[in-house]
Amino acid sequence: MCKRFALDLDWDAIAAQFSVAEEDVRGDVLPRPSYNIAPTQNIAVIAQGKDGHRHLTGAYWSLIPSWSPGKTLPYPTYNARVESAHVKSTFAESTRSRRTIIPASGYYEWRGRRPFYFSPEMESTALAMAGLYSWRRPSAASLWQLTATILTCPAVDGPATVHDRMPLLVPAGMTSEWLDPSIDGARLLAPMRKAGAELSARLHFHEVAPPEGDGPSLIRPINREEPMRLF
Template structure:
């Protein structure tokens, strides 16, 4: 799963780093090192004229057909293996594929210790997500996949991370959802080699101190280069 992540840059600075424009909804995004489900987060969507645009969406997907904005089950994550067939995510998998930029994300091990995952070269990570509009409100989910290699000892799931060169294919609305989800899931295996991880203190409050290593623990997992 992915239940917390960090994106500490304001929308304009983030858009500048990614080389995209922003829309009005991007102004609702609040930078944070401790982003939780229900927050309005930065997303990259494809416009009708083919441009990539930084926008904002509530992190907890509500399908367009829902009678309520409070579903009886969490929807901040969706399994990439089944999202194209699940009624909650099916429409978004076809028409609402997005990217979710993050500096890094947190996972908890079996002892409830949080670990900070981030790109070993410091670059922005791009997670695969799905977007749904409910009563005029943009909502979204982060797709997850089976954790592998050095990610697996911390948690059995991880976000689906997209290689920069694959982002256009992921956002392309003309592609058949089952095919693009399957291909993206396979390609995401290579992203584990670009990550480092370290144990951090329990997440309280906000700020860059949240991603500092726990004293005396330091780096717990050093991931190998991409294979």
């Protein structure tokens, strides 16, 4: 699963990385830098609109389907399993045509009570986590709210030594297909899972202290080397 991640990115660089035009960046609703983002907080998403443009904007982290009468569901929706998202009523419509990329500096996973931080090979490149989105409108007088979830898949290689699940990553070569709402996402899940696993296998990771508060110190490696014994 992924229930904590870090987001300290240059939005201009993110827009360039994912081919988002300057006029399609909603800087007023994008999240502030944080090293301890949790479900229900504001995150950044990249999605393709009906106008054919890619948009970089903010979203509520926990997908609320349009048919839900309220903002709270009886089960968590900050993650969705890639194996079943296309058949689950909460996520099926979004899998079909409302897919997004959720950029991150890195993410945390836990081995028991010990957290580990995962980050890309190149610090200047954001992780592209696969996500789904949905719009909800609390009432006729309310504005539409964008909500999103992160897709997860079985962990492989290094990540599997920490946890049995990991975020599904979007390879650069599949970005266009993944964001294209005219393509049924159900047929993309298997190839995405295979290609994304190759990216995850190359991630750097290290143990960190339990994330409390905020700031860059949260991703500082823990040194577990035992002190030298002289006698």
